[in-house]
Amino acid sequence: MTQNTPYKLTLCPMTYVLEILGDKWSFLVIRDMLFKGCCRYKQFIESDEGVATNILANRLKKLTEHGLVTQCKDPANGRQKLYHLTEKGLDLIPAILQLIKWSGHHDPRSILSEHIMYYLDEKFDEAVDIVRNQYLNQCHIDDHSAA
Amino acid sequence: MTQNTPYKLTLCPMTYVLEILGDKWSFLVIRDMLFKGCCRYKQFIESDEGVATNILANRLKKLTEHGLVTQCKDPANGRQKLYHLTEKGLDLIPAILQLIKWSGHHDPRSILSEHIMYYLDEKFDEAVDIVRNQYLNQCHIDDHSAA
C-alpha cells in the first residue's frame, strides 16, 4: 500500500462534528434557520417535523454554547428572542448542501427541481454563496419587522 | 424579498438523509469504512468509539437495507463477512469531507495537518477522488488477503 505519498489522506476525526450535529434535531434547527427563515422559538416549534419544546430548548442552548447560534432580544418585541447563525454556523452550508445534493441523487422521492440540482452539481460554490446571502438578507429583514 | 429570481434556492428536504444518517453511529460506520479500512464486524467493534454489538448489527443492517453498504461472505474465510460501501455510500464522500473540513476550521482541538486542510480548502474535488480511490484500492487488497 502506498504509505507516504502526498495522496494518502488519513482523516478520521469526526468527534467534534458528531458531538454538535450527531442528532437530527440539531441539524433540523440549522436547516430551519437557513431555508425556512426561522429565527424565533415559535417558528421552530411550528416547523414541519414537530420538535418537542424541551428538545428544542436543549438544542438551541447547545448550539449557542458551541458558537453556531447567537441569541438576542427582539428589539421590536421584548418577549421574543431572535436566534441567528454565526459565521461558524454559516460555514456548515457546504456540508449541508452536499447532503441535500446526495438526497437529490439518491432519494427516490426527492422533490428537488432540475434547476436546483444543476446548481448543486455544476455550480456548487455559487450555490453556497446564494444560500448564504439569502440567509443574511432574510435576517436583516426579519430583525426590523416585528412578527 | 426577491421572490422569483433564479437565485432563490428553496431546498429544505433533509428527511431522507436524516432517516439514514440522523444518528452518530451510522456516520461512524461509514467513516470507519472510508478512513480506517474497516470491512469486518470485528474491526468496527474494535474501532475507537466503542459501538455496542447490537447497535452495530442494527446500523449495518439499516445501511444495507438503504443500499449504502453491501455484505458478502469472505471468500477466504467463511466465518467472516465483508462489508463494503456501494456507489450510493461512496457518494457521501463530499458531504463527509465538508464536515471534516468544517471541523478543521472550527474544532479548537483539530489535529488535521496543513497539508490536508490545503487539499480540502483548495482542491476539494481532488480530495474527494483521492479518498474514493484510496477506498477502492483498500477493498481490493483486503478482499484477497485473509485477516
Next chain:
DNA sequence: TTAATAACTTGCAAAAAGCAAGTAGTTTGT
C-alpha cells in the same frame, strides 16, 4: 389590570442506547 403571547421548565411514560452474557455457524489443531 386582565388576558394573551413567547419562551421556556418540569414530570412522567415510552423508546432507544449500552452492557453482559449467550448462541450459531466455521474453522483450526490434534
Next chain:
DNA sequence: ACAAACTACTTGCTTTTTGCAAGTTATTAA
C-alpha cells in the same frame, strides 16, 4: 473426527434519552 476457538450476531436487562402534556415566568396588547 472432535474439541476448542473464532466471528457475527441475538437476547435480556438497566440506564439514558426522547416525546408529550401541563405548568411557569416575563412581556405586551386590550
